[in-house]
Amino acid sequence: MPGTIAIVGRPNVGKSALFNRLAGRRIAIVHDQAGVTRDRVATQAEWRGQPFTLVDTGGIGLVPGEKSEDIIATATVDQVNVAIEAADAIIFVVNIQDGIAPLDREVAQHLRQSGKPTLLAVNKADHARVEADAVEFAELGFGQMFPVSALHDRGTSSLITAALEHLPRDEPSATAETLSPTLNLAIVGRPNVGKSSIINALTESDRVIVSDIPGTTRDAVDVPFTIETDGREQHCLLIDTAGMRKKRRVKDSLEYFSVTRTTDAIKRSDITVLVMEAELGIVEQDKKIADLITKNHRACIVVINKWDLASAAVKEARQQEMDRRNRKDRSRDDREKRLIFLGDFGQWVQEQLFFLDYAPVIFTSAKDGFQLDRLLEAIRFVSDQWQQEVPTPLLNRTLQDAIALRQPPNKAGKRFKLYYATQTSNAP
Structure with a gap:
């Protein structure tokens, strides 16, 4: 089984944009509105020949242990906790433009308690001039910190390379030929x-x-x-x-x-x-x-x-x-x-x-x-x-019976003549 990387953080820091960038295609919805992602969105990805599972999560809008009357917000946090528990490595996303928010500190504390390898992705560092501001986030206490820009694809290669080092290197248990199709x-x-x-x-x-x-x-x-x-x-x-x-x-x-x-x-x-x-x-x-x-x-x-x-x-x-x-x-x-x-x-x-x-x-x-x-x-x-395959003799007999039952119209005085029919593929 390939290892799993979970992307977590508070709402509206660019988790889904980073998820799409690392996955190499648009999967999760990216929007300026906070709290767009709610469920865990997972996809199979590959980086330089190494397969892995990438998981996008909803924004953690509640302090760990906090109760809320908003059942969706509570369920979103529960989904994030499941993703953290199942992950081999975690990418913790923060917003360099906002600085350290109080909720960032709470999320950081929660991730340290999980004991999972955590990489800090300081997102929205869209140009080199703001990368120096990432030093502020060293206060959160994570050794590996990466200024990145999901929008402009800056720093993402070094981030995913470092994250993959924490994943298990088990040999695949079955080849693509032995696995049944999904x-x-x-x-x-x-x-x-x-x-x-x-x-x-x-x-x-x-x-x-x-x-x-x-x-x-x-x-x-x-x-x-x-x-x-x-x-x-x-x-x-x-x-x-x-x-x-x-x-x-x-x-x-x-x-x-x-x-x-x-x-x-x-x-x-x-x-x-x-x-x-x-x-x-x-x-x-x-x-x-x-x-x-x-x-x-x-x-x-x-x-x-x-x-x-x-x-x-x-x-x-x-x-x-x-x-x-x-x-x-x-x-x-x-x-x-x-x-x-x-x-x-x-x-x-x-x-x-x-x-x-x-x-x-x-x-x-x-x-x-x-x-x-x-x-x-x-x-x-x-x-x-x-996925059914129709035998060629049966297919030809059926078509011949249909033509005998109702003759197709002539074109320019010439009758339509069917020579041969076969099924070239299934599961259209």
């Missing part, structure tokens, strides 16, 4: 439908922050996960995404960047899991997200979450229908079919999303774990279908 699963949907809760329920952890506040998730967060069914292992990457609202409701640049990350997650996914809420049913925005999935030609699974909120009403309706049938009551118009069984609801969902009727429909509750095992089975089933 299946990318993007979890998408409207805000507050339970996407993060599903990921936490599947991984049996608090990997991503969950709250009743819509828009809690901002970045696209990659969570490694392994599915084991019938003795087979499938390595997956669950991608938690920000909720997608209607375009006219996206009024600030931060939400725009979040939605853009969600769209990118759909494009890089193998299977997209579309999550909807049981109580509200299927609304216009759900159909627009489904349309985005079909336009990107992604395999799909439809999940109706929060079934625990609707199950009581469904049970009551089912009991009423059974009582009516036992009484042989014909007063109700039977031409209007009542939805009382999961199969009926699933058929109704596929009728509403007729352009996505190939996608399995799973009813779940992340809160009590209802049918999460069915979701895992659906992932394995769709993955097998997505």
Whole structure:
């Protein structure tokens, strides 16, 4: 396993900008607003042939041990503490333009207590004239201090070289040829439908922050996960995404960047899991997200979450229908079919999303774990279908039968003639 480097610090010191610079691509959202990053955002990176895991964290806005009524701020600090615990080395980021803030001293004390190797990155040293001001931060008591500029890529090479010296040098346990391919699963949907809760329920952890506040998730967060069914292992990457609202409701640049990350997650996914809420049913925005999935030609699974909120009403309706049938009551118009069984609801969902009727429909509750095992089975089933290879003879017979059933139009008096067809690849 490659070593792990965590980037920590108080809010708005440039952690995400440094994370993107060291990763070599734009992954975390960078914005002038403080507190943009909330979850742990991890990526696999490489520097001069040495692989490692780089983790971006939310800003520590609370003194260690401080209680806050802001559940998101508290959960963010909890995520940072998990990242510190799992890291082999830590890059502590401060802002040279602000000088030493009281919260910097608290974070420094917290990192010293962790006992992890810590490198001090004095960020926003955009030109040589201000690098001398970095001496002030020696007061924080870290031996290795690096003036850097994530914006202009100054000093980052020496920083990452020094950080890698603290990582384990274990030989890889498996080569790229022996490792099974990773299946990318993007979890998408409207805000507050339970996407993060599903990921936490599947991984049996608090990997991503969950709250009743819509828009809690901002970045696209990659969570490694392994599915084991019938003795087979499938390595997956669950991608938690920000909720997608209607375009006219996206009024600030931060939400725009979040939605853009969600769209990118759909494009890089193998299977997209579309999550909807049981109580509200299927609304216009759900159909627009489904349309985005079909336009990107992604395999799909439809999940109706929060079934625990609707199950009581469904049970009551089912009991009423059974009582009516036992009484042989014909007063109700039977031409209007009542939805009382999961199969009926699933058929109704596929009728509403007729352009996505190939996608399995799973009813779940992340809160009590209802049918999460069915979701895992659906992932394995769709993955097998997505990677299926159609034999050439079967493909040619099918096309010949189709042409025999309906002849294609002639062009310039010449009939269309099919010579040969074969499947050149799978998993499009």
